[in-house]
Structures are given as structure tokens and as C-alpha cells.
Amino acid sequence: MIDYFKEIISGTWSLFVGMAITIRYFFQPVVTVQYPHETLPMPPRFRGHIDLVKDEESGQSKCIVCGMCQKACPSGCITLAGEKPEGGKGKVLTKYILDFTKCSLCGLCVESCKPEAIAFSRDYNLAGLNRNDYVFDLIKRMEERN
Amino acid sequence: MSPSLLTAEGLSGLLFLSLVGVTLVGAVIAACAARVIRSVAGLALCFLGVAGLYYYLNSPFVALMQILIYVGAVCVTIIFAVMLAESDETKMPLKQNGLVGPLGILAGGLLAWALAALALKTDWHQAATKVNNGTVADIGQSLLTTYSMSFELISVVLFVAIIGSVVLARGGRSKS
Amino acid sequence: MSLDPEVVRVLAFLVGVIAFAALNAAYLVWLERKEAGHIQRRIGPKEVGPFGLLQPLADGAKLMTKQLIVPDGVDPVLFKIAPIMVMVPAIMSFVTIPFSDTLVARNIDIGLLVIFAFASVNVLGLLLGAWGSRNKYAIISAARVVSQNVAYEIPMLVTVVTLVMITGTMNLHEIVMSQQGGFWNWNILRLNASPLMPISFLIFFVCMLAETNRAPFDMAEAESELIAGAFTEYPGMGFGVFFMGEYANIVIGACLATILFLGGWQCPFGLYPGVHWFLIKIYAIIFTVIWIRWTFPRTTFYSLLNLSWKILIPISFFNLILTSAMLKVF
Amino acid sequence: MSAFAQSQTNETFVLNLGPQHPATHGVLRVKLVMDGEYVVEAEPVLGYIHRMHEKMGENRTWAQFLPNTGRMDYLHALAFNHGYVTAVERAAGIEVAERAEYIRVITNELNRISSHLLWFGAFVLDLGGFSPLLYAFDDREHILDLLESVTGSRLTYCYYRFGGVYNDIDDGFLAGTTAFIKRLRDRMPMYHNLVTKNIIMMKRLEGIGPVSAEMCRKYGATGPVARGSGIDFDLRKHEPYSVYSEFDFEVPVYTECDSMARYMVRMDEIEQSMRIIEQAVAKLPDGPFMTPKVSKIVKPPKGDYYNAVETARGSFGIRLVSDGTNTPYRLKLRSPTFSNLSLFGEASRGMLLPDALALMGSLDLVIPEIDR
């Protein structure tokens, strides 16, 4: 009988304790970010899709067309091609296609790239209506960037 | 002279007519609908109409009790039984004798006609005086004085009914 | 031929009551979302109109434009009637509620009974809707609604009977008038009538939550168990009307609690009584109802029945006996 | 099964819980034979998001499988990452840089806390309480920010590499971690007051959903499910991998066998993880975050290997069969929840629907991990 009342009282008390907690939060400021109106800074290591890095001196891609990224990619989303210019040494990149629909953002390509010619972009706001919007021509993107 | 529709009396008369309609339509649905669940809905409609009639008969208390008990309790209980017992109501048996329907209508109609005719033919005498106005307070007074015995008895009946239905409905589930 | 003023009055009040119920239903959704948001440290609706105040209209418009699907295999008539059977009695109950000394659609002697009578029809609507939609979740929900309402009607009615014994009337207006002058005269603190009055207010409040299917007693639409319970199959405005009925019931419950325990339109300090106090009180209660919903997990069905049969009913009966004894003695 | 056939004649009926049901958290379907609200027979139906990770593993190099590991248990991705890299390291005999081991422990435990916090919220949501979910999300968001600053992604981390980790951590991360632990320490009493000690919660969990130790053994349940049944089994202590043997922490074990016990195990594990992180941050050695001489192309010698780690949900085992080439010959992934869920059918028999759902919530299901 004593247990009965004890349980009622302790139980009711626990309910009031819970309500006290929630009402305290009611009066505290909100913690959410109103996304389309405000955005948070992206951390420097954010892994977006990849982008080609421009060589500051030549204005060209740093890529040496070794194909390591293509090999490292588990999903096979990178297609690249290069050609040997006359007189120059080493290949020059002519095509670099990223099929972002297949990409799983693992970063193995960036890791495998010796000349650090590819890097993660900070784009996260990607939306589109067409599947083909996500087959990126990275050379074009690099040129468009500035 | 007939009262205008836009006076209080006119509206109340109209309301009365619609209540009569609701009662009778509900009753017909209750008696004739092919699906049991619809007859319960019709029954609820009929009870609501009857509650309205009681209101017109100067006893709002009984009207509300009618809603509370019949609509809120009896109909709900019936639906509950439908849910428990007739989960496959698609197979309504229609294998009865073809004469039953017409004969039923005949008998029911005859009864209704006879009773109505009797009621209309009789010359009812109004009581000369009324001892009270039949308000809620009066009902309470009577219940606890003159009719206290029946009041007690009805509580016994209800109690027995509760026990009985618990005993009857129990027993199915052996666990817990 | 001019209109009878009585008819005008009735019509005006009817329109007023319906508008009040509909507006409340719409804006309680807004209040609920806003309050839930702030309790959870987010904002809640904010895009449509200032503070999201036009959100209910947008929601309503969305619900209206949705196709009214009547699923295969349901009973179409019952399926369509059920939401109305929930909504209409809730609105009818407003008729007897005295918002202030003069602002009442119809003051009748047994106003309290009117509310309970119409509240019981509500269950029937839910039950018909659930059965009509031929959905297993809905039927489980219907079974829960009935046993829950039966179990909680008892302590609620016993508590109300206690109050009727104290005030000696079922007229809502008179009940409020008997609590005149300061909050120490309110029924919740009328300790000379029964020292258990605050507890019986708690009992009433808990029963009100249970009767209106609000969390933590929202067995009927326990979304993590029964998806949406009785409303699972309802699209668009069918669901909307059910929802409005639910909120209208909450308002009725809050009004009843205010009238019975918190002195209706009376001011806590005996000054300036009026409709504003009534509104403040009912919205405070509604705020608490929403606050409770966003604080607690849901109870289970059997602990809900246990609570009613093992705790609320014994205590309310004890209170009834105690009160009658005290009324006789003093 | 027989019970499903019987349901036609008996008073029972079949209730399809899922594949889209609020309580199954993803695409799990449970066929329930119900007698009223009592569960007569429950049969989980799996495979709605089966992706055949094991076959994918056979078609890519050892390193290329790394991103897949984070996509099974997306809530504790780092543990799966960890399980896979340690398995390959064991097979190929790769040494791990010491600093990397500590980094792994810190990030892994942070991830474990985030997983438990999410479970906590989702579990309370299953029981009908919504606000604790968002409070837990608030805390979890801090962990995700921390891990994002290190790994670059918020959920499907692919951070560990054979022999080390992908990136070094910086002081900002360590400071953030310490600050977060302080914050969470302050928040834990709030969670307990709001949820654990709540009478409704206690009524819903205590004595509900008993899973005996014997049942755990027969079904191979591990993790908090086993520990809630009085089984002191935590691979971090039991078969110490990485550098877990160097930390002082306890394995919370509750013998009540009910949902509350499983709940308490996880809540206590959050505390223990915080202890481990604190110690790891204090002890973090300097040095390279990657063993320098690890070749890019891993070729474990022929043979088969087994390795298991403790994830938030139990022991995740990997059986590797290598034929000496640069692709795995066979990659068996033994996910903990698969075994944990398999006891649901027996454990839920005769329970009420809400209690069965509470039991299911207390098993902490992550469907992609079950379906793989």
C-alpha cells in the first residue's frame, strides 16, 4: 500500500521534472540554422566532388595523365584522356569526365594523385533535373572557374 | 395562419420535421441495410433523432441521456461486437425464404398502422393538474423519494449485467 | 417581414461558434508546431507569413487540393460520414460554453451534460471511420479508442459529479458564478469542500488528455505503432476534418477545465472579469497540453488502463465519498 | 509458415509491419500474426536494400572496398571501416602507426557516441517521445561537425587506411573533442531526468522484452543486446584490438535482460566512450599518422583470416579469403544486427504490439547493415 502511493508520487514527480526540462528549453534560443537563408562554413577538408587543380604558372591543369585516379576509383566514374603535344615532354590532358552519378565521394582518386592535380571541391548545393547534369567535364569547369 | 419560416417557431417546426425525418430514415436504414455496420450507423441516426424529439417533449435531460447512453454507449458496444464477431461481413447470408421479406413488411406495416390508428382514434384526456414541471430537479427528487426502490433495483440490474457480460465474454484468451 | 431577433441571435451564435472552432483548429496546429519547435530548440513554421502565421491557410489549401481518394474495399458512405461525425458534435458542444457573463450561445440548466453527451458521439465517429476504412491498423486503433474512452469516462464523470455536488448545479454559468472573487475561490482551491480538490483537477486533466486522445495517451493514432491509427486511410480534407475535430475537442476540454476548476471568466484577483480571462485560461491549458505532448513518450495501452482502473478511479471515488461526507458534516 | 496458414481459420490475423512503417527505421518488413494486439508469430522479412557488398568486394581491389564499409552501418561507419582495415592489416601483416591507432580510437569512439545518441533519440521516438530525439541530434551534430572537419564527410566516412589514417588530426579537433565531452557530460543528467527516470519510460521498458542469455547465445547476439542480458562480452576488452587494452574503461553489463537493461547499457557506454576518448586525447603520441612503408597495392598472402571489432551494435566480423592477388577472393561480412534481429521472432512471441516495437527499438536496427 505504501509502495502504491510512493509510486504515484515519485512517478508524478518524474513527470514534472521532465516538463521542467522541456519548458526550460522552450525559452532558450534556437540552435538550428535557417538553411537557405543562412549557411554554415564548410570545413576545409570537406569532400565534395573532385575538381582539377590549376597550375598557377601555366594556367593549365597539373594533371600528367598517369591514369592513377581512373584506376583507383572503385566505381569507375572517371574517364580521362591526354595526348602528347609536339615537342613537349609528357602528356597534356584533353578530356577529364567525372560521372558524378556513380561517385561515392570516397576520395581514393585524390589520394592516388601524385602531382596533386585533383582536389575536392566545396560544392554541396548540387541539384538538377537531369541525370546528364551530373556528368561533369572537369576541364571546362576548371576553365569556367575564373 | 401558418407561422412564417423565419420566426423562431417556424424554424423550430422545420427542425422538428427534419428530426422526424432523421428518426424514420435512420430506423429504416437500421432495419433494412445489407451491412450490419450501416444498420448500426442508421440506429445511431435514429437515436439522435429520437433525442431531438425528447427535446421537443420538454425533457432535455432525457434527450441528452439518450445521446449519452444510446449513441455513446449502446451503438459503440454494438459496433465493437461487429468488429469482434463479424470481421468478414462480405458474406451476408441471403438464403432466407423469399416470403419472409414481404410478410415482414406486411406485419410491420400492419402493426404500425394499427397502433397509429388506435392512437389517433382514442380521445386522450389531459390531466387536470400537474404536480410539477418535470425538470431535472423534479426527476432527481422523484428518483430518490418515490422511486428509490426502482432506482436501487436498476443499479442491481446493471451490476449483474456487467458481471454477466464480463463472465460471458471472458474465457476466450487463456494467456495473460 | 422582418427577421425574428431570436433567430438572428441563434444564427449569429452558430456562425460565431463554428468560426471559433474552425479558427482554433487551424491556429492550434500552428501553436502546436511553433511550441514543439521551440521546445526542441528550433523555430517551427516561419516561411508563410510573419512567424509562419499563414501556415494553417497554406496547409488547408494543400489539404483541399488533394484528391479525395476513397480506397478500394472501404464502405464509402461511412468513410465519408465519419469525419463529419467527429467534427459536428465537437462544434455543437460549444453552444453551451459561457465565454463570459453574457457571451454564451445558449445557457441551459444541464449544460455540463450537453458537453458529455456530444463528446460521446465523437467516439462513434472515430469508430465508424476506423471500421469503414477496413484497415487493420485502423481497427486496432478503434478497439483502443473505445476501451480508453470507457475507462477514462468513469473517473472524469465521478470527478465532475463531485464538482456538481459542491456547486449544486449543472449550469455552466452558475458553476462559474459560484467561483467568484479571487483565485482562492476557484474550485481547484476549494479546500473546504474537499482537501483533494487539486488532485481531482489533476485527475480531470489526465482524463481530458485521454478522452481527447492526446499524448501521452494518444493510443488511437500512435504513429510509431499504428501509423495514423483510425485516420490511416484518410486523404486530404477527410484527414483535415478529423484533425479539426480533434483540436475542437481539445478546446472543449480546456474550456471545461477552465469553467469547472479555474473560475471561467473570473479574474484571479477579482478584478475585471471577462472573456479575456477565459481565453487566457483556456490557452494556458492548451499550451500545457501541447507541452506535455512534446515532453513525454507514449504510454502503453495496458498501463493506460492500469492508470485508470488502479489509480484514477479509486482516488476519484474516494474524493466523491470524502466530499459528500464533508458536505454533510459542514 | 504454419502460423500464417492457420491465421485464415483462427481468430488471428496477419499484420504487415512495413516495409514503410514509422517504427522500422528504414525498409524492414515484419510479418506479424496477431491475436488482437498480441503477437503470435513475428517474421522479419529482409533484403529490401540488399546491395551484395560481398560480391562487390570480390570485384575490386582491397583498397577499393574501403568506401563500401562505411555504407553498411551508416551510423557507426568508422567501426566498419576499422573492422575492414584491421582485417586486411592482420592478413597482410601491416604494422599500424601508433598515432594512427590513437586517432582511430578517438574517432571511432566519437562515432560510437553519435550512433548511440541517434539510437537514443530514435528509440524514444519509437516510444512516442519526440523532443529527446532532437536534443540528441543537437549533441550528435557536434560530433558530426568534428568528424567532418577531420574526414571531410558527415556520415559515410572513409577515413582509415591500411597502416594508418587518411589525414592527421589537428589541435582544433582535439580541443573541439574535449569541449564536446564536457558538453555531453553536462547534458547526460538531463537525458536521464527527461527520459530514463520518467515513469512512463520505466513502465514501458522495465520487464518488457526479455531476452535471456541463453537465447543470445543460441542466436549469436552480441553488443548491447548481449550485455543487457548479463553477458560480459565486449571485443574491446575481450579480444583487444587496436590500442584498446591501454585504456581504463568498463564494460557496462546489466542482468535484467529487459529493454531497460539494453537501454542502460547504451547510455552507460556513452559515458565509457567519453572516458576512452579523454584518455586517448591525453595519451596521443606524436609521430606519423601512417606507416610509411605500406605499399599502395596490398596483397595479403594466401589463406583465410577472421577479424572482428566491436561496433555500436555488436561484433562485426570479417572473414577474408585471399588468394594472394590484389583482389579479395571472398569477403564475408558478419554484421551484428543480422544476428541480433534474428532473435526477434522468438523474443516477441506473446507480446503486445507496442511492447514488441519497444523490443525492436531496443535491438538498435540499422537496416543497410542487416541487408548489406
Next chain:
Amino acid sequence: MNLLTLSNELNTYLVIGAMLFGIGFYGLVQRRTFIGMLISAELILSGASVNFMAFNRFLAPNPTVGQIFTLFIMAIAAAEAAIALSIIIAVYRNYKSVDTEDVADLQG
């Protein structure tokens, strides 16, 4: 006879009561399930109640008696419904049917 003042006529109510009774009787004859018969019985009872209330209003010297009688009918009806439904459920358990013809064991 004015349609709008019918509510003040005793005979209106008596006719309605008779009609309810007739419809209920028809239902009782025509229905083949226990639940249907129960519903029809309720109709007959309310027909009787309407009559009581009507006499109470128009003729009775003590207008509480009819109301009290109606209240008693309600109580009896509620009790009867409860009992009848538990019987129906018990019958359903044993016979898997609520059809009266299927439950013929009680016939001699």
C-alpha cells in the same frame, strides 16, 4: 393541420412511436443475424420510449414519471445490449457464426 406546429401534437409522437415499432418489428422478422435482431429490438424499445415521453409531456399529471420510466428503459437497454453482445461473442467463439440458422443446437 399545420406541418410546422406538429411538434405540439400528441398524435405526432404516437404515430412516430408506432412507426418505429413497426420498422423494428419488420427488422426483427427479416434479420437473420443476432446483431441485426438486437438492433431491431432497440428500435422497438425506442418506439415505446417515445410513447412514454409523449404521454408524459401531454397527459401525465406527474411529468417526471414518464421520464424516469424512459431512463429505466435506457438502463435496461444498455444492460441488455451488454449481455446480448457478450452472448453473441461467446456464440461466435463456439460456432464461428452469428447467423441464427447456424446456431440450431438449442432446438430440441
Next chain:
Amino acid sequence: MKLAAIKQALAAISPLAIEQTEYAGKGFVLDVKVAADQVVEAAIVLDKEDFFIEAVTGVDWLGEKEALKKEAEKQAAAAAAAKAKAAAEAAEAAGEEAPAAPAPAPAPASVPSEDVAPLIDDLEVVYDFNRYDQLCRVVIRTRVPRDNPEVPTISKVYPGANWHERETHDFFGIKFIGHPDLSPLLLPEDADYHPLLKDFTV
């Protein structure tokens, strides 16, 4: 040490091979090879010793026998060559006795004797067991021919094996005799293919 006792208990059912492995390198301590019909006995032994079931899976050894045969032939050829060379040398040393031993390259013992019949590869079924209280992971493996993969079920001993066996049946087509329900668990309901077989193509 409990391990010895367990080893002894398992040895009592006379498995094909029982090997103690080094935990640090392999991740398990006992590697037991049994015949297909001994699986249940082994499971019963482990059940008595309070083991819990960790996983059941399969491995497809398609091409293994071919490779083994080639390996053996290569070895044999090498051996024969070596022998021939030795013989030649010996003959050279011995002078005229050389033609008496033309070195017919006999089949080495390691190659199965039925090499005339088409080679049928094996499917391996692997059972992992572990204990809650100490570091003791035991692997039971059995091999069944690929064209008729049948193993008795252990789901009667360990109900938890039910799903693991169903999964293995999904992926490898191994039939667990006596299993209550071998319908696809992870694969679609109507799947009749077994994706983890090495000769499976989409």
C-alpha cells in the same frame, strides 16, 4: 586452458583435420575440417561447450582443383625432369645402364586418382563459433561437391543459424537439409540465382 578440452571434445567426433592456429595472424584459434555429415555433431559439441554462433558462410572454390592439378602436374613435371636429369646424370655416371629407366613420370600421390573423370570443384561451408567468456574462436569447415551441395542444417541446434544458412543458400545455392524454410532471405523472393558463385554472371 579450456582450449585443450574443446579440442579434445571436437576430436572425439573424429574430424578430417583439426588444427590449432595462431590467433594474432589468423583471428581464430581452432580450424576444424569435418565431413558434411559431421557438422551437426560438431555443432552439438560446441553448443555443450557454451559457444555462440557468429556466422555461417560459404566459399566457392571453383577452379581450385584445376589449379591444384596444374600445380601438381607442374611439380610432377619438375620432379620428373629433376629425376630424369638425375637419372641422366646417374646414367652418365653409370655408363650404359641409362635406357633401362625411361622415366614414365608417374602420377604423384597428391593428385586425386579420379583425374579421368571431369573435375568437380568444392563449395566450402564455414561456421564461425565464439565464446562469450574467453578468446576462443573456432572455425568449422566442410566441403561439398559443387554439383550437389548438401549439408545438414544446424538450425535445430542453433536457431540463430537459420538466417545464416538461408543467406548462404541465397548466395551459394548450398542446400541445408532439414532447414525449415530456405526461401530467399536477402535476395528477391523469386531469385533462382546464386550470386556469390564464381561462375555467376549478371
